[in-house]
Amino acid sequence: MGKKLFTIFFTALCLTPPLAATAQQVQLKGLFGSSAMLEIDGRQRLLKSGQQSPEGVKLLEATTDYARIRIDGREQKLTLDAPVAASYQRSERAEVRLMPDSRGHYSTSGWVNGRSVSMMVDTGATSIAFNYPTARRLGLNLERAQPIRVSTANGVTQAYRLKLDSVTIGGIKLHSVDATVHTDDFPQITLLGNSFLSRVDMEQQRGVLILRARN
Template structure:
């Protein structure tokens, strides 16, 4: 119960911005640029992003560099039209840090709910033994391993989870470790899950995005 009082999170599911389909440079104003994005005019300063997801990386008297999705393109007044882009939606989960700067939420492991703490220093999802048994994880035949923890080297078991869901992000065949004792006190959401999503931190918020 103490863990639940100490750890607080706010999980928000939002669709990521849709990528613009067409971008055109209309004018340059020092470090700002007037763009026409899908027929709407947007005056952006360098570093700003339009509601359609177009980010102005740089602007000067000669050109503007924009980023749409993962593509960067240089626009000039002589060649003002960017290539057309396909629209893409990404499922997005936003986690708000608690007073200690930790990010926690609920995950669904093989269809069962469990509180988790985001830990980028953990190689995989890590359960203590009581939690694993409560989730119905089958440890018969699981590979025994040794893992290093803050309390020293301890015995654990390597397992594969059929599915792990956080918010609207669901991944399959995720590696996890089950410690043979009551450590860690809360399940750690480690890199076997985190390495398969895109992560970004903004103003005390951690954003997880599903990869298309």
């Protein structure tokens, strides 16, 4: 009887799947159609959409512009300009890590009112700033916006002030965020200004800009 119980116990152990390890850090190395090359804790993994690595990182979606992954139950969008995913074991708060480009600028993909837009971090901008074509593409309603005058590198020009329903960067989502829409093609890329940045915690580590949601 004892031998039979041992055999059943041993068989159960063999059939029990091993627990997946939790990744400490993930970096996007390349995008290949619906696949992405990720470096997970120093090891390179080529994953297809829907696949999960032995470290527990799941590739939810890969496009020509970004890879969307899930780590420890949280989603993170990575681009080749901002390839580093946060280590969710180190903090329970949502965290985004941005790498500088060749000019030292920090850029990221974000979501405004549920629509995707590329942004550049600008601590000198009072609010999130859009050019007019981008505002139209995002479906921003300027009829109820407040007309204002703003100073730019091109001089004083007309703009509109409004509140965005939501702004999402990685796993950080804020509601009722002030924004400015210029009536021309300035700025060329949407500026992620202090109306968002002042509501998160920021830190630089070895050139990496870290944004963390506040409790």
